[in-house]
Amino acid sequence: MRIEVPTDFGYTDEHGLLRGEARRFLNERLPMQELRKRADAGVAFDRGLWKEIAQLGWVGLVLPEAHGGAGLGWLHLEILLEEMGRRLVPGPFLGSLLAGVALVEGASDAQRARWLPGIASGDLVATAAVVDAAGAFEARDVASTAEPVEGGWLLRGRKTHVVGGADAGLVIAPFREPSGAVSLFGVDLPAAGVCAEAETCIDPTRPTARVAFDGVRVGADAKLAGDAGAAWRAMLVRGFAALAAESVGGAESVLLTTRDYAVARKQFDRQIGFFQAVKFPIVDMMCGVELARSLAVGAASALDQRAACAETLARMAKAQASDVFANAVRKGVQLHGGYGFTWDCDVHFYFRRAMWSRAMLGDAIHHRRWLAASLFEG
Amino acid sequence: MSARAEETESKENAEFRREVRAWIEANKPSHPGFKLPQSFLEVESERQFTFLRDWQRKVFDAGYLGLDWPAEYGGKGDPHKRQRIVSQEISRASAPFLVNVIGLQWAGPTILAYGTEEQKKRYLKPILSAEEIWCQGFSEPGAGSDLASLTATAEPTDDGWVVTGHKVWTTLAHFASWMILLARTDSQAHKYAGISYFLFPMDAPGVTVQPLVKMTGEGGFNQVIFDRAPMKKSALLGQLGQGWQIAMTTLTFERGAAEGTGGGSATPSESSVRAVAQLAKRVRREGRPAADDPVIRDRLAQLWITEEALRLTGQRARTAGLNMEDRPLATRLMNKVVYSELGQQLTELACEALGPDAGLWLGDPCAPDKAEWPRAYMNSFGVTIGGGTSEVQRNIIGERVLGLPKTK
Numbered sequence: 091m092r093i094e095v096p097t098d099f100g101y102t103d104e105h106g107l108l109r110g111e112a113r114r115f116l117n118e119r120l121p122m123q124e125l126r127k128r129a130d131a132g133v134a135f136d137r138g139l140w141k142e143i144a145q146l147g148w149v150g151l152v153l154p155e156a157h158g159g160a161g162l163g164w165l166h167l168e169i170l171l172e173e174m175g176r177r178l179v180p181g182p183f184l185g186s187l188l189a190g191v192a193l194v195e196g197a198s199d200a201q202r203a204r205w206l207p208g209i210a211s212g213d214l215v216a217t218a219a220v221v222d223a224a225g226a227f228e229a230r231d232v233a234s235t236a237e238p239v240e241g242g243w244l245l246r247g248r249k250t251h252v253v254g255g256a257d258a259g260l261v262i263a264p265f266r267e268p269s270g271a272v273s274l275f276g277v278d279l280p281a282a283g284v285c286a287e288a289e290t291c292i293d294p295t296r297p298t299a300r301v302a303f304d305g306v307r308v309g310a311d312a313k314l315a316g317d318a319g320a321a322w323r324a325m326l327v328r329g330f331a332a333l334a335a336e337s338v339g340g341a342e343s344v345l346l347t348t349r350d351y352a353v354a355r356k357q358f359d360r361q362i363g364f365f366q367a368v369k370f371p372i373v374d375m376m377c378g379v380e381l382a383r384s385l386a387v388g389a390a391s392a393l394d395q396r397a398a399c400a401e402t403l404a405r406m407a408k409a410q411a412s413d414v415f416a417n418a419v420r421k422g423v424q425l426h427g428g429y430g431f432t433w434d435c436d437v438h439f440y441f442r443r444a445m446w447s448r449a450m451l452g453d454a455i456h457h458r459r460w461l462a463a464s465l466f467e468g
Numbered sequence: 469m470s471a472r473a474e475e476t477e478s479k480e481n482a483e484f485r486r487e488v489r490a491w492i493e494a495n496k497p498s499h500p501g502f503k504l505p506q507s508f509l510e511v512e513s514e515r516q517f518t519f520l521r522d523w524q525r526k527v528f529d530a531g532y533l534g535l536d537w538p539a540e541y542g543g544k545g546d547p548h549k550r551q552r553i554v555s556q557e558i559s560r561a562s563a564p565f566l567v568n569v570i571g572l573q574w575a576g577p578t579i580l581a582y583g584t585e586e587q588k589k590r591y592l593k594p595i596l597s598a599e600e601i602w603c604q605g606f607s608e609p610g611a612g613s614d615l616a617s618l619t620a621t622a623e624p625t626d627d628g629w630v631v632t633g634h635k636v637w638t639t640l641a642h643f644a645s646w647m648i649l650l651a652r653t654d655s656q657a658h659k660y661a662g663i664s665y666f667l668f669p670m671d672a673p674g675v676t677v678q679p680l681v682k683m684t685g686e687g688g689f690n691q692v693i694f695d696r697a698p699m700k701k702s703a704l705l706g707q708l709g710q711g712w713q714i715a716m717t718t719l720t721f722e723r724g725a726a727e728g729t730g731g732g733s734a735t736p737s738e739s740s741v742r743a744v745a746q747l748a749k750r751v752r753r754e755g756r757p758a759a760d761d762p763v764i765r766d767r768l769a770q771l772w773i774t775e776e777a778l779r780l781t782g783q784r785a786r787t788a789g790l791n792m793e794d795r796p797l798a799t800r801l802m803n804k805v806v807y808s809e810l811g812q813q814l815t816e817l818a819c820e821a822l823g824p825d826a827g828l829w830l831g832d833p834c835a836p837d838k839a840e841w842p843r844a845y846m847n848s849f850g851v852t853i854g855g856g857t858s859e860v861q862r863n864i865i866g867e868r869v870l871g872l873p874k875t876k
Contacts, residue, residue: 364875384777
């Protein structure tokens with residue numbers, strides 16, 4: 091169980107440039123009033139914005155250059171996702187990222203060449219249907235089935251909380267074969283038998299959907315050629331790290347907003363941040379954010395270095411960032427007082443994001459259970 | 469550290485780490501058979517002290533202390549990373565701690581920063597070799613968290629000063645040759661401006677060291693009464709009236725927020741979560757191994773997360789681009805509050821894992837691990853209170869890092 095943290099994160103000036111570029115673009119393109127407009131109109135996915143982000147190289151950031159990606163590492167992505175999390179960037183980024191990873195890790199060259207360039211360019215919106223029946227997402231819990239038929243497969247099952255599911259042209263999803271083995275399939279959408287229905291998501295910036303596979307016929311080449319177990323696991327681990335990074339960014343934003351409010355707001359003839367009952371929770375919020383950021387950076391760096399501890403760090407990061415973000419919004423609303431309870435105060439958007447992100451890909455309880463097993467039995 | 473860390477470490481450092489590890493394995497003393505202190509806060513008896521001093525001397529003689537201090541003062545002029553490797557390996561091997569903590573970590577680096585050439589030549593090497601032990605005279609009965617309200621005075625004489633006053637919580641005073649001392653030299657000045665910083669000789673006449681008993685029932689820290697105790701002109705560190713500023717530097721070292729210490733570690737050993745996990749496998753709660761209790765498992769997993777996060781934060785602090793540009797000090801200043809509270813939560817959880825046996829105290833033949841866990845839990849308060857309480861730390865972080873309004 092001893093984990094060896096990277097002694098060098100591999101940070102370069104290039105990482106700093108990406109952060110600056112992302113912050114400038116998002117400050118300009120997605121100020122809060124813009125986000126509110128979209129939320130009020132019920133638009134979580136905007137193809138124009140998606141193309142812009144893709145042209146900046148973000149959608150294909152960690153995809154191989156040979157397939158149109160930027161070929162950068164997970165520390166780059168960590169930094170980008172922190173910035174995106176700060177601004178609550180709407181859209182299917184997470185779904186697209188996971189689909190890309192599943193293809194990189196588990197597809198044949200032909201399959202990669204078929205799908206990845208479209209993903210990286212933003213023309214093909216892809217997603218991974220991660221959550222199976224009953225909220226489960228680890229490979230052992232996959233209940234959806236793939237039945238071999240003449241020339242291909244027949245897919246059945248229900249996937250939920252699929253990010254970008256209603257807008258996607260490609261969905262990657264796991265199905266269990268009669269042998270018990272879980273395989274990954276890439277299904278082009280729309281397809282006969284696939285019903286993608288938008289969910290009403292607590293977070294208006296997440297375009298999620300329920301996707302039902304009701305006897306969907308796919309060709310033999312829809313099944314990803316690689317080791318599905320390894321690919322699924324690699325995808326999940328990267329998903330933990332990605333959601334952690336994004337949550338750190340969200341929590342950072344709530345921290346700054348709450349700090350500013352505690353400095354600006356006066357009661358009893360004083361700035362409320364003077365009172366330790368207000369000051370200390372903000373300090374604890376900061377300590378939590380910094381600890382979570384260290385884990386997110388450590389996990390990203392471990393992924394870049396293909397270190398054995400990457401899964402442990404990614405799960406730690408997801409657990410910590412989920413709790414820290416949840417704590418930040420809880421205190422954030424509370425410390426804004428009556429204003430914090432209103433729609434006008436921006437904190438509730440982060441509150442919604444925190445609620446969704448904590449529950450997705452395993453909350454802290456889930457990951458601590460895994461970590462405890464590794465600690466005691468590993 | 470294992471293979472993984474060594475891969476990313478430079479060849480030279482990895483080689484050095486292996487050398488240090490081998491040396492510690494071959495040279496670390498076996499348990500002497502009498503009760504050893506858990507930290508430098510409770511070195512009670514002469515034999516405990518001698519045992520620990522000899523160990524530090526051995527580490528120094530082997531060339532593993534003061535690595536990043538300049539060669540002319542007994543060091544080696546190496547990068548700080550080297551000293552950190554030694555500290556990590558001592559902690560990893562569960563070898564005894566280095567007893568002259570206050571000298572190595574607080575007084576030494578402060579003297580390096582503010583001392584005259586003469587002072588550096590005089591004081592630094594005996595700190596490394598443990599020939600001269602240091603203690604700290606900052607807190608007073610009426611000046612704790614509000615340290616700047618201290619009232620001990622240093623009155624000028626023909627060839628120096630005489631000190632009158634009362635200092636408390638002076639760990640190691642009964643073995644110390646020197647004290648870093650804060651005393652008021654100008655009663656008319658603003659309270660921060662009237663303080664000066666001295667290197668005070670503990671063998672001066674007019675000094676009385678009295679033991680204080682800790683909540684564990686053990687000794688190890690003291691109070692020191694000064695009755696017109698003399699010191700020479702050369703005892704002044706820095707300028708007259710600069711004491712508060714220098715004291716803040718010392719506290720930065722004390723809280724683990726700056727690099728440049730001569731060695732050793734005041735933070736909990738890096739294997740502490742692992743030690744509690746081992747304990748939980750050995751002891752039973754309600755008839756089952758404590759390690760089977762889902763609540764114990766969940767809480768220990770959380771502390772493991774915090775422990776790793778803190779370790780990574782220490783590393784991240786050294787990469788400017790990975791720190792928030794508007795609060796570059798955050799990762800350093802939060803260190804003390806997080807590690808001290810982690811140590812407290814961890815030792816408390818260990819006690820809970822013990823079930824009813826947590827009620828057995830030092831000396832009971834059936835106490836698990838000789839009651840080290842309840843003792844460690846009580847001692848953990850020395851860390852959350854000493855060196856600036858967690859509450860004061862939160863004020864500092866809130867005000868200096870986040871720009872929140874000042875409490876004072």
